[in-house]
Amino acid sequence: MSEAPKQPTIFARIVRGEVPCNKVFEDDVCLAFHDVTPAAPVHVLVIPKEPVESLGHIDGSHEAMLGHLLRKAGEIGQQLCPDGFRVVANAGGDGGQTVAHLHLHILGGRPMGWPPG
Template sequence: MSDANCIFCRIVAGEIPATVVARNEHALAFRDLHPQAPSHLLVIPVRHVDSLASADNTAELGAVLSLAAEVARAEGLAEAGYRVVTNIGGDGGQTVQHLHFHVLGGRQMHWPPG
């Protein structure tokens, strides 16, 4: 099920262009339009899920995270390391109400993140 007003659902449907790098049955990975690292990919479920707080399908979550690891390897990030982040709700910094994981790498990640 999709949300007609959701930008990520529209990307999944092909209505909005994106630089897609990988896809599986449950997930889609594409380049972030405003990268915060040399490699910055977004990995989303193809089905609309508001956030991790409302995710209820463990097979789907597993497929999304598996694709995140796959694209990190394809980007050459696995050996040096990378970060996978999801934001939940307003205080968590979520700006698009569709579950998404940021895969960031290609530079030293600092802690705390923000």
């Protein structure tokens, strides 16, 4: 079931231009910007402009948006980290999600270990 977050998140405020960001990319579907607390030398967030809480809150109406987010994450990751990168989507508290607005992390600029977390 699709459901917008109940309170405006920091990401919704960034989309509306109320909070500045170090923008990497923007179009009518998504916004990508550098994370203010990076976990890697390259740490970019890709967020949909439509406020969806997490991957656990999507439905069939979000398929095009999700495909677009992943395509843009791949393009940005390849551009900023040509030697490789990781894309992560956290969902819910146990999944490590700290902002209730769907977002993809692009991490790179160093070798990524496994398993994560």
